[in-house]
Amino acid sequence: MSLVGYDPVLVDALRRRMRSAADELAAIRSSDPAAAGAVTAAAAVRQLLEWTWMPAIGDLLVVDPLGRPGSGAGPSSMWSSIGSSMWSSIWPATGATGPTPTNGPACAIPDEMVVRRLDELADARAVLIASHGPHPEDPEAAAELAAIDARIAAVARAYVTGIPRTGHAPLYPRALLEASPYAAALALRAVHDQLEPRTLAAIGLMIVRRWHANSDHRTGWLDAQFFGPNAADILFEVLAQHPDAATWFLRRAQPREVLDATASIDPVTALLVAGTAPGQIDETTAGQLLVPLVRWARDHDPLWPEDHPLQDTPVAFAAALTPWMATLGPRADRWGWDRDEGEDTLDWVLDHPGGAQAIHDALATWKERIAETGFVDADGRIAGRALHDLAETLEMIEGAFHDARIESIERTAFMIDLAFTVAGMVISAAVPGGPATGRAVDAGLAFATPAVKATLERLGIIPSPERERAAAQADLQRASTTTLVIALTATVSTFVDRGELPADALDALELDEVDMDDPEAVHARLVAYVDTFAPVAAPATTNALFAVIGAFDDDA
Amino acid sequence: MSTVDAELLRTRARTLRRLAALVQQRVLLDLCRRAGDDTWRGPLAEHCRDDLRNALRRLDAEGDELLRQAQVFERRADELDMVASLSPTGALR
Numbered sequence: 001m002s003l004v005g006y007d008p009v010l011v012d013a014l015r016r017r018m019r020s021a022a023d024e025l026a027a028i029r030s031s032d033p034a035a036a037g038a039v040t041a042a043a044a045v046r047q048l049l050e051w052t053w054m055p056a057i058g059d060l061l062v063v064d065p066l067g068r069p070g071s072g073a074g075p076s077s078m079w080s081s082i083g084s085s086m087w088s089s090i091w092p093a094t095g096a097t098g099p100t101p102t103n104g105p106a107c108a109i110p111d112e113m114v115v116r117r118l119d120e121l122a123d124a125r126a127v128l129i130a131s132h133g134p135h136p137e138d139p140e141a142a143a144e145l146a147a148i149d150a151r152i153a154a155v156a157r158a159y160v161t162g163i164p165r166t167g168h169a170p171l172y173p174r175a176l177l178e179a180s181p182y183a184a185a186l187a188l189r190a191v192h193d194q195l196e197p198r199t200l201a202a203i204g205l206m207i208v209r210r211w212h213a214n215s216d217h218r219t220g221w222l223d224a225q226f227f228g229p230n231a232a233d234i235l236f237e238v239l240a241q242h243p244d245a246a247t248w249f250l251r252r253a254q255p256r257e258v259l260d261a262t263a264s265i266d267p268v269t270a271l272l273v274a275g276t277a278p279g280q281i282d283e284t285t286a287g288q289l290l291v292p293l294v295r296w297a298r299d300h301d302p303l304w305p306e307d308h309p310l311q312d313t314p315v316a317f318a319a320a321l322t323p324w325m326a327t328l329g330p331r332a333d334r335w336g337w338d339r340d341e342g343e344d345t346l347d348w349v350l351d352h353p354g355g356a357q358a359i360h361d362a363l364a365t366w367k368e369r370i371a372e373t374g375f376v377d378a379d380g381r382i383a384g385r386a387l388h389d390l391a392e393t394l395e396m397i398e399g400a401f402h403d404a405r406i407e408s409i410e411r412t413a414f415m416i417d418l419a420f421t422v423a424g425m426v427i428s429a430a431v432p433g434g435p436a437t438g439r440a441v442d443a444g445l446a447f448a449t450p451a452v453k454a455t456l457e458r459l460g461i462i463p464s465p466e467r468e469r470a471a472a473q474a475d476l477q478r479a480s481t482t483t484l485v486i487a488l489t490a491t492v493s494t495f496v497d498r499g500e501l502p503a504d505a506l507d508a509l510e511l512d513e514v515d516m517d518d519p520e521a522v523h524a525r526l527v528a529y530v531d532t533f534a535p536v537a538a539p540a541t542t543n544a545l546f547a548v549i550g551a552f553d554d555d556a
Numbered sequence: 557m558s559t560v561d562a563e564l565l566r567t568r569a570r571t572l573r574r575l576a577a578l579v580q581q582r583v584l585l586d587l588c589r590r591a592g593d594d595t596w597r598g599p600l601a602e603h604c605r606d607d608l609r610n611a612l613r614r615l616d617a618e619g620d621e622l623l624r625q626a627q628v629f630e631r632r633a634d635e636l637d638m639v640a641s642l643s644p645t646g647a648l649r
Contacts, residue, residue, distance in 0.1 A: 004598030014590045021583040028578050032568055034625045038579050038618040045584070045611040053604055060600075147607065154599035 004158065008061060015057040022049045044140070055120065059113060111175040114159045115183075118175075121152045122183030126222040134228035152183070153190035160191045170196045176203055181211035181231035182223035189238050197244035204235050204249055208257050232261030236271040246275030250289045255296030265312035272320035273362075286324050287335030290317075294345055301348070314349045318358030321349065322366050329396035330389040346400045359397075455489050455506045481522050485511070488526055488548050500541045501533060508532060523549060559640045562633035569629035572622045580619035584612040 028042040125148045132141040160173050171194060176184040184207045192200055211231050214221055223230040229237075239246045250258065250271070262268055272293070276286050297313045321328065327335045328342035335342070349355040489509065495501040514525050530545040588608045591601065 004600075006596035006598075006601070007594070010590070010595040014587070014595055017587055017590055021587055024578070024581065024583050028575065030571065030575055032571055034568065034629075035572060035575050035622060038575060038615075038622050041614050041618045042579060045615060048607055048611060053607065056600065056604075147603070151600075151603055154603060158599055 006060065011057055012061055015054055015061070018049045018054050018057070022046045022054075025049075051124070056117065059117060111178060114155060114175040115178045117155050118152060118179045118183040118187055121148055121155070122180055122186055123222060124148055125152070125186070126182060129228045149186070152186045156187035156190040159187075160194055170199050172199055173203070177206055177210075180223075181207045181221060182234075185231040185234040185238070189234055192238045192242065197242050198248055200242055201239065201245040201248035201252075204239055204245070205253055205257070207235055208232055208253065208261055211261060212257060228263060229267075230261070230263050233263055233267045236262060236267035240267070240270035240274040243274045243277065243280045246271050247280055247289070250275040250293075255293050258293060259297055259310060259313060260300075265310075265316050268313070269316040269319050272316055276320050276324075278323045283324065283327065283331070283334050287327060287337075290320060290324070291335055291337055293317075294321075298345070298348055312352070312354065314352035315354045315358045317345075318349045318352075318355050319362045321345070322359050322362035325366055325397065326389050326393045328393075330392040343396060343400065346396070350400050455493075455509060481516055481519050484522070484526070484549065488530075488545065491545060491548050495537075495541055495545075501537055505533065559636050562636040562640075565629040565633040565636070569626040569633070572626040572629070576619040576622035576626070579615050579622065584608060584615060588612060 025042045025046040028039060030039055125145065128136070128141060128145055128148065132138055132145075136142045136145060156173075159175060160171065163171060163173065173187075173191065173195070176187055179187065184203075188195075188200070188203065188207070195203070208231070211221060211224075221231070239249050258271070259268060272290070274280070276289050278286075281289070294317060297310070297317065300310065301313070324335075328346050329339055332339040332342040349359065489506065492501060492505050492509070496503060496505050509529055511522070511525060514521050516522060526549050527546070530542055530549065533542050533545070588605065591605050591608055593601075595601070596604075
């Protein structure tokens with residue numbers, strides 16, 4: 001821990017010396033082109049002194065936090081302890097080491113000083129970004145931006161650390177509610193780790209509300225007038241690092257406060273994903289948070305100009321909705337809407353050029369979620385309803401991709417990936433302890449042994465170099481049927497490996513002359529195939545295979 | 557006797573040397589000393605010292621560049637004078 005403090009006499013002398021230095025630097029002028037660099041450098045240094053440090057030191061002297069009455073760290077106590085230097089242990093800081101702290105109580109920096117300083121720095125940042133963009137290519141501008149950010153962080157940390165604590169009351173940085181939303185968001189970015197999630201979310205909500213209150217037509221606050229991360233962008237990225245805070249924020253924020261504030265959709269995506277992740281909340285709560293947002297976004301969708309960030313809102317929802325995919329279809333009632341609205345929402349997401357890719361990118365989360373779903377009932381039998389939901393979800397996704405005219409090749413790869421995932425779930429239920437149990441399914445093709453792959457290629461379920469791609473795509477039109485074949489093939493392979501079925505069991509599986517678009521025909525063929533094992537296999541083995549088929553039976 | 561161009565170059569060199577002296581004056585060094593731990597401590601003081609040190613380095617470098625450029629001008633002036641002295645017409649005087 002180090003100290004923060006100052007000697008007002010010496011600080012004032014420093015300020016006056018800065019004034020004379022700035023005047024001397026102002027005299028450095030020349031029209032000689034060879035002197036251009038030096039003249040520019042002198043002007044920059046003069047600006048640094050006049051715009052940054054003289055005002056900052058002036059503030060310090062005017063407010064005089066160590067000397068103000070009631071601070072508990074008045075001059076007399078400090079001067080008496082360490083002679084002519086005016087030091088006090090007001091807050092811990094990094095960097096400089098200082099003399100031994102006095103025994104005086106902690107002293108907070110006055111809110112008004114913090115607010116004024118943060119606003120000055122935030123305004124300077126906004127002006128810089130307005131000229132150079134959020135990521136300046138000019139090295140000097142980049143360095144200045146970094147310096148401003150460092151100063152904002154230092155002021156915020158010093159302020160928060162200096163707030164007097166009473167009992168177990170959570171830390172509450174009240175000054176951030178007085179500063180401009182941009183300044184407050186930048187400060188919050190530096191101190192969010194020190195706040196409790198609810199405090200962070202509550203302050204974040206108030207910051208966004210203030211931003212909206214003075215931001216009609218996006219012209220109110222300074223940060224609303226340039227292209228780059230504004231207060232809401234910064235704030236949402238901070239909240240996304242704290243899922244509890246993100247959830248709390250989403251519970252209380254109005255849809256407009258979430259969806260119509262940022263300059264980019266990425267922070268919105270991060271906030272939605274963090275606050276509504278399956279590990280964070282249950283299915284019902286996810287619906288309570290996401291459905292109003294989806295409805296608001298879809299209602300306003302046609303209203304936004306082409307360059308408005310809300311144009312990309314479907315991408316944000318693709319990431320947030322994918323883990324809860326079944327609630328757009330077979331489990332729609334859990335979210336209090338009907339299946340039509342759920343499927344329309346999926347279509348809305350896929351209508352966006354980036355929607356399909358966003359769903360694909362979020363697929364891993366959905367896999368994790370279904371991997372944690374129980375597919376075996378208490379009595380040890382396959383949970384047909386859960387598997388049905390999966391199969392129906394798969395078919396709904398395939399249909400939506402088809403309707404959205406997603407590139408057939410992309411769709412094929414996507415659906416194969418999905419089918420293997422669902423098939424893995426089935427196997428884990430049918431063959432406890434098999435290769436696809438538990439989270440091994442996350443690997444997607446973990447159970448796809450060479451024998452399984454060869455059989456699936458032979459049957460035309462997955463594309464092979466020998467087959468026409470178009471034919472393979474046609475075979476994937478019926479997603480649940482495809483998934484059933486994959487699941488059954490892999491399950492048979494597992495039993496073969498265990499010695500519970502003959503080694504050539506897979507060779508007997510034929511789908512020639514079976515219309516893959518006719519689920520009943522496929523089911524009948526597969527039932528007949530499994531029947532052939534009855535004389536040679538244990539009843540438990542054939543029952544497990546029938547259970548796999550039954551899980552994908554539409555009439556079950 | 558010097559040529560006109562050579563005189564112009566020497567004039568520019570003198571200007572740059574005067575400017576270099578201004579740029580490299582000790583004012584910032586004095587500021588750095590005054591902004592030390594005896595005056596204040598903490599994050600703000602650290603940032604101020606960093607800024608002042610960076611500014612000092614930048615101005616020193618610019619001053620060095622001015623002096624280097626002045627030397628270049630003076631050398632070219634000498635070369636022009638030498639060429640002129642070798643010329644039979646002594647042109648460009």
